[in-house]
Amino acid sequence: MFDTKEVHRVANEKNQQNLSSLRGSLSGVDTFYVVDYQGLTAGQLSKLRKDIREKGGQLIVAKNTLINIALQDGGRDFADALKGPSALVLAHEDPAGVAKTLSDAAKANDKGIPAMKGGLVEGNRVDVKVIERLASLGSKQSLQSEFVGVLSSHLSSFVGILEAYKAKLEEGAGAPVDTSSAVADTEAVSAEVLSADAAPDDSAPEATV
Known part of the structure; x- marks a missing residue:
């Protein structure tokens, strides 16, 4: 018992x-x-x-x-x-x-x-x-991957523009062209993209207390 x-x-x-x-x-x-x-x-x-x-x-x-x-x-x-x-x-x-x-x-x-x-x-x-x-x-990892993808697409576009700009100038002048200023512009724009994409999303849901 x-x-x-x-x-x-x-x-x-x-x-x-x-x-x-x-x-x-x-x-x-x-x-x-x-x-x-x-x-x-x-x-x-x-x-x-x-x-x-x-x-x-x-x-x-x-x-x-x-x-x-x-x-x-x-x-x-x-x-x-x-x-x-x-x-x-x-x-x-x-x-x-x-x-x-x-x-x-x-x-x-x-x-x-x-x-x-x-x-x-x-x-x-x-x-x-x-x-x-x-x-x-989604998960933190997927959000980070999405951010990297967006950033990469922006950078790819800038690199393409830079290469086209360089080729056009070399073709017209018949001599190598100093593209350092264009590179600087690209880096500056890339920094702006990074800053904009990293900014908090104002549309995110607010917690209900």
Whole structure:
């Protein structure tokens, strides 16, 4: 026969350990998402963990009460979102990339799971629409690649113009032409392109507090 007191003692000790682990994981984190994972198979959940980890994130499954206590310790109340099976997805390095990973996983099954419930982005409470908009931006790596592609196309155009300019002058003068001033102009324009492309996007979504 089970000793109910011993069962409760062990359960309480385990809860305290889990709560301590949650507090440690949340320390210093300013971006996370609360998701519903009910309906995912063990294999799907394992793959989701792996995909999130590759984006520098972490998926945590725990009791809602423990998650809420750990969040409230940091002054964050998500009791309204913590209904039904819930998981915390921490985004340590790439908030947009982690959000996109969750979005892609939901699109991969007919249940739309994991389903977003809400979250915190850069310390601000946000709703599902903001997270979906963030997911549409893609990962940090893809944004960087897109930027490099745009910059490269600009530089290629300038190099082509420079070569054509040099050839035309040499053909007309019959002698080599000093293109140092044109090179300087190209570098100046390239710097302007770099500055413009690196500027923040005013159309980016604002967090809803």
